[in-house]
Amino acid sequence: MTDVSSTLSEASPPRAKRRRAVLPIIEIAMLAVFLLLPLVLQDYLTVFMTRVLILCLFALSFDLVWGYAGIMSFGQAVFFGGAGYGVALLGRDLGISSMLLVVPAGVLIGFALALLIGGFLLLGRNPSSVIFVSLGTLTASYAFDRLARGWYYLGGQNGIPSIPQMTIGSYDLGEGPVFYYLALVILVAVYAVCRYLVRSQFGLALAGLRENEQRIAFFGYKVQHLKAIIFSLGGAIAGLAGSLYAFHEGFVWPNMLGVVMSTQVVLYVLFGGSGTLIGAVIGTVVIEIVSFWLSNSYQDIWPIILGALMLLVILFRPAGLISLIVSHSERIGSFGRPPKGSDHGSA
């Protein structure tokens, strides 16, 4: 047998072909564009783009759950809207609007709701089927929507209007460039944490979960726990997005919890490309901007045009827009850490 120790000193897992990493370039380019936008946009467009950034955060939560762990959640809006309603009630009933309180509260609400629903759907003795989880989350989204519409305390069909502005100390965070940059900082921070996570060994476990759930159970992975953790984490990020959204818009309404919002986030990620994080951001930005432009230019038929466009992308590019510029292997990435001098590294 070959002397292993001597080989190890030289061996490293080489790549089949060295390819230039495209993902970091796209990430930096998008960050640069986001940083400059308020300097060139009119105020109402800065407000619009702030909303888009918050929705990007929401899309990240879904990409983590579906794109990386393969859990099809059709109820992601429950965590988004649940946190939105939660912080709206804090503002309306208790007069609490400090960012240092309401944002962590939103995260906690999203996390707790996801843990509750995920615990029920994912923590059985045997791994749950995709259909069970999809229908379970869809049902939860519908149920929460109906609950909000029918409960007078939550404002019924009208939701909760006139939420006070979010504050940092004595400074009011109203719509505009300050809120925009706050949303951008939070988006970048969450993106960085998610990126670290999915490139860590935990990310490798997620890749195994997505690729062959049954197989990794035989390696000793507690598959159900892994799913519940990532589902709850996704819920926490959706809750963060929901709390920002509520204060940015100034009101919450039942649609934030419902099936329409849950489907919308699926489309963002599907359109941009799942399992890359940046694909979720691109999908959200493109869909929201195209919707905005189409709704101004073609007021009667814009949903049909948008739907046809999305159908084309999904039919001809099932891996989303990101697959036009990023290779399959780079999207999957690699997790091994080679010795110095090797060209094997994470994407």
Add this chain to the structure above:
Amino acid sequence: MALLEARGMKKVFGKLTALNGAELTVQPNEFHGLIGPNGSGKSTMMKCIAGAEVPTEGRVGFDGADITSASPAERARAGMSLKFQITSVLPALTLYDNVLLALQGQTALSKLMFSRTRGLLHDKVMAMLEQFRLVDRAGEHASALSHGQQQWLEIAMALAPEPKLLLLDEPTGGMSLEERRVTGELLAPIKSRCSLVIVEHDLDFIRDICDRLTVLDQGAVLDTGTVEQIQASPKVQEVYLRRA
């Protein structure tokens, strides 16, 4: 004390009785072959031992504990490892990541989040790939391997966590004669480290590497003993001749 004891194993799928009182005993560091005609219940027996199927009746004892109702993950953490009949490497991942995935399976999830263990596991990953002659292709995706190499990779993955018992279901299925010979060479050195239960149709291969054999027929044990005893068994010869 035996490492593995499966007693009174019965498995019923609707009207089909796949196992009907089958038994298996494996000692530490023993290579044990499970043979029999097609449909005799070999793969079902392996699945019931590994936890992929729950036996309708019977009991599985492993390393002194009753694991009959344990999940596959609990069995893996107890020291049992399985290579499926159908190759199930993860084609989208590199060879390196496939082995790393197997190796870190018993690490606490909280530790995986911080990846502190990755550096420690690197040498083990490379050693496994080296042992199975795949180290030069460590950075390639598993989908690029030939069928035989995928089988080797899967054996390497199953061995990576250093199990006490390795279950191999048809490890040479679809391999060329040369690949089968190499597979035998690759498995021989593990005898000092773990026990092996192997299901295989290639009787020459089984004869070369196994200490003892158990022959299944119609879900029950037909005979069990050393290779020589089984070769001389009239009952076994009758079954194989009957099916030939």
